[in-house]
Amino acid sequence: MIRLLPLTRGDMACLQAVELVTDYLEGTLPPARRRRFEAHLARCLDCPEYLAQMRAVIALAGSITPDDLAPRLRSELIGLYRQWLAGEG
C-alpha cells in the first residue's frame, strides 16, 4: 500500500530515510538525495540511532567466523586434495 506523505520539497520523513540507509552506506545516493538524507539525520532525534544500529549489525555480521569444517566434510575434501596432488604427479 502506498501512503502519500505530506512533504515539502527538501523535507524527508523518517519513513523515507530508513529506506535509504543502505544506499547511503553503499555511497550510491545521488548527491541531492544524499544532502536531503543528511539534512534529515541532522535534525532527526531518532534516525541517527537507526543508522548506527544498521552499522552495528554490519559490524556484528563481519565479526562472525564461519564455522570450522564439519569433520566428515573436511576429511572428504582433504581426500579430494590428496587425489589432486597425486594426479598432478
Added chain:
Amino acid sequence: MSDDPDTELIERLRAGDEWAFAELAGKYQATMLSVARGYVPSNAVAEEVVQEAWVGVLRGIDRFERRSSFRTWLFHILVNRAISAGARERRSIPVDDLGPVVDASWFDAAGNWQVPPEPWADQVDDKILAAKMAARILTAIDELPLQQREVVLLRDVQGLSGDEVCAILDISRVNQRVLLHRGRSKLRQVIGSEFGGGR
C-alpha cells in the same frame, strides 16, 4: 589482484600444502553450502556441489590468473556447479517480498517515528555482548529468505564487495542493494528485539 586476501593460501595450496587447503575450505564452507543450498533441493546435494566446486578449483588453480579475486572465482565455480545440479532459475526477487522493509505502523501519518527505535547501537561495543549478538545474527541470517541470505553472507560475513557479489550471483547492482537492504533491515530488527525493542 594484489589485494586478494587469499594470495598466500593459494600459493601454499599450489605448493601442495594440505593445511592451506583445509584453511581455505574451512573459511568458505558455511557460505558455499548456504549459497549452493539455494539451487538444489537438499543439504546432501549442496554438499556434493561444494565438493564438485573444490574439484573445479583444484583443476583450474594453475590457470587461475587473478583477474578477479580468488573468492569471486571460487563462488563463480560454485554457482555454475549448483546451477547444473539444480537447474532451478530463481534470479528475480520473489513478488511476495517487495513491500516496505519497515513496518508502516511504526510511523505516524507524516511519516515520522510513532514510537522511536529503542537505542542499543552503542551497547554492542561491549565485547561479551557483541559475541552474544553475533551468534544471534548468525541464526537470524539462516532465517532470511534465500537471496537475502546469499547477499548478506557474501557481503557482510565474507566481506566481498558489491561488484563481486553481482558478478557471482549474476544480479544487477540495484537488485543486490535491495536484497542487502532487506536482509540487513531484518537483522537489525532481530537484534533490536534482543534488546527488548520491536522496532
